[in-house]
Amino acid sequence: MNLLLLYLLLAKAVFTSFSGMASLPMVREDFVVKHQVLTDRQLSTAVVAGRTGPGPNGLYIVSVGYFVGGLPGAFVGLIALITPAFLIIPLMKFAARYANVPRIRSAIRAVVLASAGLLMAASIPLAHDALANPSGSALAAVIMIVTFVVLTFSSVASWWVILGAAGLGLAAKLIA
Amino acid sequence: MPRPTLRQLTWVFFRVGNSTFGGGLPTMAALQREFVEREKWLTPEDYGLAFSLARITPGTNVIAFCAATGAQMLGFAGALAGALGETAPSAILAVLITQGYETWRSNPLVLAAIAGTIAAVVGMMWSSIALLVKPYIHSSQGIVRAVPIVLGAFLALYTFHLTPLPIVGLAALLGLLWPDAERKK
The missing domain is CATH 4.10.860 (DNA Excision Repair, Uvrb; Chain A)
Incomplete structure (x- = not known):
């Protein structure tokens, strides 16, 4: 895949989402399903890589760029990730006029809710992939549920959860 | 109101953006302490405007927030410093982690650890869904x-x-x- 197309597809996903992970369904649709230049496993790995370190949640876009186009791809991913942020400059100029229009705010909230539904659908194939865990699908299911509970109901940083999940996978392998 | 140099501003974005775990809100709170309370480079109203508009800007909210506060202080150069200072070092780290996964993925022990983290990703996505829906x-x-x-x-x-x-x-x-x-x- 050439770098321009990579940029356009990643930028499209980022431009049409309103939070870090909300772009994931579109990334999966374009790169895994349509162009088949990325596997579900690589997409999950990209999410892990993006969430292990500090920085914004959308960083997985950079890892996706790396998987598809190597280091130049990662650079393109970074540019695609930050491009929409600059829209805020003209937005600030028009803020007083439009930002508080109830229908505009309502449309944005509807997009956020739709993003949740899209994420739900995109999580199903990734869950299938994770349940094919060599150490057993029961362990994978436990990790999924514990991760969900910990990240939703506590302020524990996600990299601790990733470290714990890696440790559990390793321990299960060593015991087996 | 005092204004930072581009170097000072980039350093704050770099330091806060790449040392604050836990996503956008803790980063925006840490930047509020720096810009509004400690350095007084921004007024609380500037911060409030950047914070609320970042939530309706496409893409990752915290990157838009950094671009907005950077632009408020130093125009487009400040916006660029904000967006890149917040993301570039973490992006390099993400690539290194990705390379690490790629290099070690044939090792069965590493593979088992990766399998654990792949399951965690699904839980992370469910958590994102819950947090997206919760306010509504x-x-x-x-x-x-x-x-x-x-x-x-x-x-x-x-x-x-x-x-x-x-x-x-x-x-x-x-x-x-x-x-x-x-x-x-």
Whole structure:
């Protein structure tokens, strides 16, 4: 895949989402399903890589760029990730006029809710992939549920959860 | 009101953006301490405007927030410093971690550890869903509006195989035509 197309597809996903992970369904649709230049496993790995370190949640876009186009791809991913942020400059100029229009705010909230539904659908194939865990699908299911509970109901940083999940996978392998 | 140099500003974005774990809100709170309370480079009103507009800017909110506060202080150069200072070092780290996974993925022990983290990703996505939906289901009116939009988007992608772009467009249109009751802060 050439770098321009990579940029356009990643930028499209980022431009049409309103939070870090909300772009994931579109990334999966374009790169895994349509162009088949990325596997579900690589997409999950990209999410892990993006969430292990500090920085914004959308960083997985950079890892996706790396998987598809190597280091130049990662650079393109970074540019695609930050491009929409600059829209805020003209937005600030028009803020007083439009930002508080109830229908505009309502449309944005509807997009956020739709993003949740899209994420739900995109999580199903990734869950299938994770349940094919060599150490057993029961362990994978436990990790999924514990991760969900910990990240939703506590302020524990996600990299601790990733470290714990890696440790559990390793321990299960060593015991087996 | 004092203004930072580009170097000072880049350093704050770099230091705070790449040492604050836990996503956008802790980073924005840490930057508020730096810009508004410690350095007094921004007024609380500037911060409030950047914070609220970042939430309606496409993409990752915290990157838009950094671009906005950078622009408020030093124009476009400040915006660039904000967006890149916040993301570039973490992006390099993410690439190194990705390379690490790639290099070690044939090792069975590393493979087992990766399999554990892959399962965690699914839990992370579910958590993102819960956190996205949570602010909109505090009233029965909110639930009545949220459930069909979330389920409709889910079914449109999963069952009817529509692509995400038209689904997002339809949701925006629905939001315009079906205004919700704003939650009182």
